[in-house]
Amino acid sequence: MAFQLERLRRKMGLFPSSSAKNLDGRPGDNQGRKEPERLELPYNIAQQAKPSWVARAEVCAGLIARLADERDAIKIADFGCGDRKLEGLLKAKQVNFQYTGFDIFPQDHSVRRFDLDRDSLDGSFDVASLLGVLEYVGDIERALKEVSARSRYVVLTYLAADLVGMSRQEQIAKGWPNLIALSALRAILARLGLTTEAEVFVDRGRQIVLLCRSKGLAPRNPSAD
Numbered sequence: 445m446a447f448q449l450e451r452l453r454r455k456m457g458l459f460p461s462s463s464a465k466n467l468d469g470r471p472g473d474n475q476g477r478k479e480p481e482r483l484e485l486p487y488n489i490a491q492q493a494k495p496s497w498v499a500r501a502e503v504c505a506g507l508i509a510r511l512a513d514e515r516d517a518i519k520i521a522d523f524g525c526g527d528r529k530l531e532g533l534l535k536a537k538q539v540n541f542q543y544t545g546f547d548i549f550p551q552d553h554s555v556r557r558f559d560l561d562r563d564s565l566d567g568s569f570d571v572a573s574l575l576g577v578l579e580y581v582g583d584i585e586r587a588l589k590e591v592s593a594r595s596r597y598v599v600l601t602y603l604a605a606d607l608v609g610m611s612r613q614e615q616i617a618k619g620w621p622n623l624i625a626l627s628a629l630r631a632i633l634a635r636l637g638l639t640t641e642a643e644v645f646v647d648r649g650r651q652i653v654l655l656c657r658s659k660g661l662a663p664r665n666p667s668a669d
């Protein structure tokens with residue numbers, strides 16, 4: 445994984461650091477010497493192996509597993525899929541599923557490049573999952589409208605502004621300038637006709653995981669297929 449990330453950094457030519465500074469902010473005194481390059485990955489991807497991310501995905505995999513049945517593979521579209529940890533967790537649970545990963549910054553050739561702020565979706569899915577991605581999206585309502593119109597269920601996680609307990613500056617530093625409150629997220633879901641079927645708080649109460657049923661497509665009913 446470390447190698448894969450390093451390759452990605454190099455490929456993207458990501459964010460070489462500005463000149464080194466002393467701790468008091470004065471320029472460093474290493475003039476003439478070549479500084480080691482410090483490169484950062486976007487979207488906090490460098491932290492993607494963190495136990496809290498895995499635990500969050502584990503909760504989502506459990507909710508999706510409830511929707512699966514043995515006869516027909518459940519079709520999952522995972523938006524902002526990152527390292528596809530959801531896929532691995534569903535396999536470990538022996539869920540019968542067909543997985544497509546979408547991401548603005550694919551980490552693997554199997555992942556389709558997709559920007560939740562701009563792109564439109566083809567096809568239809570049983571479940572659209574959005575784990576840790578809505579925090580980076582400019583227009584959450586637009587993104588949820590797009591994916592829910594083509595999915596029977598939506599599983600999402602969200603680090604709501606009122607749950608996270610961070611200052612605005614800290615949010616900006618994390619790359620989450622548009623965090624909204626949980627009540628605002630619930631209002632969006634209601635406007636889009638998404639009905640909440642399950643909700644779980646994770647990450648010491650900082651994030652909510654929601655399983656919602658979409659109004660657009662009929663609920664999955666294996667006996668009617």
Ligand SMILES: C[S@@+](CC[C@H](N)C(=O)[O-])C[C@H]1O[C@@H](n2cnc3c(N)ncnc32)[C@H](O)[C@@H]1O
Pocket residue numbers: 487488489492497501523524525526527528529546547548549550558559560561574575576577580581
């Ligand atoms: C915090 S990571 C979460 C990754 C993964 N879902 C997980 O839980 O481990 C956010 C992911 O969303 C992707 N992302 C950020 N903005 C996006 C956008 N506008 N459209 C699609 N993907 C986006 C990033 O590339 C990154 O892989």
